[in-house]
Amino acid sequence: MLTGKLAGQEDVFIDGTVEGAIELPDSDLTIGPNGKVKADIKARKITVFGRVTGKMFPAERIEILKTATVRGTVKTPRIVVEEGAVVHGKIESLGQDMSFPAARQTKPLIIRQQSRG
Amino acid sequence: MSIANIGESIRFEGSLSGLEDVLVDGDVKGTIRLPECSLTVGPTGRIHADVEARNLTVRGRITGNIVCLERMRLCNTGSIDGDVKTPRIHIEDGAVVRGRIEVAKAPPSSEAAPPTGTDFPSTKAARSPDS
Numbered sequence: 001m002l003t004g005k006l007a008g009q010e011d012v013f014i015d016g017t018v019e020g021a022i023e024l025p026d027s028d029l030t031i032g033p034n035g036k037v038k039a040d041i042k043a044r045k046i047t048v049f050g051r052v053t054g055k056m057f058p059a060e061r062i063e064i065l066k067t068a069t070v071r072g073t074v075k076t077p078r079i080v081v082e083e084g085a086v087v088h089g090k091i092e093s094l095g096q097d098m099s100f101p102a103a104r105q106t107k108p109l110i111i112r113q114q115s116r117g
Numbered sequence: 118m119s120i121a122n123i124g125e126s127i128r129f130e131g132s133l134s135g136l137e138d139v140l141v142d143g144d145v146k147g148t149i150r151l152p153e154c155s156l157t158v159g160p161t162g163r164i165h166a167d168v169e170a171r172n173l174t175v176r177g178r179i180t181g182n183i184v185c186l187e188r189m190r191l192c193n194t195g196s197i198d199g200d201v202k203t204p205r206i207h208i209e210d211g212a213v214v215r216g217r218i219e220v221a222k223a224p225p226s227s228e229a230a231p232p233t234g235t236d237f238p239s240t241k242a243a244r245s246p247d248s
Contacts (some may be wrong), residue, residue: 080208
């Protein structure tokens with residue numbers, strides 16, 4: 001479990017528990033199927049397979065997959081929600097077309113769940 | 118099942134309900150109650166109404182609160198301004214959303230889905246006059 005503020009310039013994959021704040025203004029955040037995040041999130045792109053509670057401000061887009069549970073506020077230019085996802089909260093999405101340079105192919109930082117017995 | 122079509126040039130104000138699927142390509146203002154049926158809002162459809170429907174597909178624009186009883190699909194041309202309650206939702210990339218979304222498993226449909234006997238009391242469905 002990670003508590004505090006997570007900030008950086010590389011893509012991050014969280015498959016564990018993170019609480020606090022996440023700031024990745026130029027990078028992508030993926031919350032894996034085992035991820036449990038309670039945080040206010042700023043990222044370029046947010047992809048959610050797991051659980052998130054908080055305020056989300058993707059600069060580009062958010063994708064909420066069918067396994068995801070999202071609670072809180074989302075303010076985003078673009079949004080995709082897969083059927084099956086659980087969403088509770090206020091969504092503001094303008095559906096704007098924003099042309100961003102193609103995603104970089106860098107290895108994300110991975111935060112995995114700790115096995116505790 | 119037949120589909121009632123509210124064409125592109127139709128402007129309707131009032132309360133719309135019934136036991137047929139409805140396709141709205143025109144303008145509807147008021148309330149829409151189709152707890153047994155599907156509502157499709159075509160790309161040119163404009164709805165200013167509180168909406169209740171079993172299934173809902175949105176390619177146009179809805180302003181108002183939405184209660185969907187089964188599944189809802191917001192297509193890439195669709196836009197909603199209002200609160201949504203639905204057990205299942207699919208939002209395509211490009212859709213515009215402004216409001217609260219509550220994904221809740223099938224609501225207790227006591228008053229939402231009235232028992233439908235064969236003799237449904239005089240359907241006060243408003244239809245486009247195209248019979």
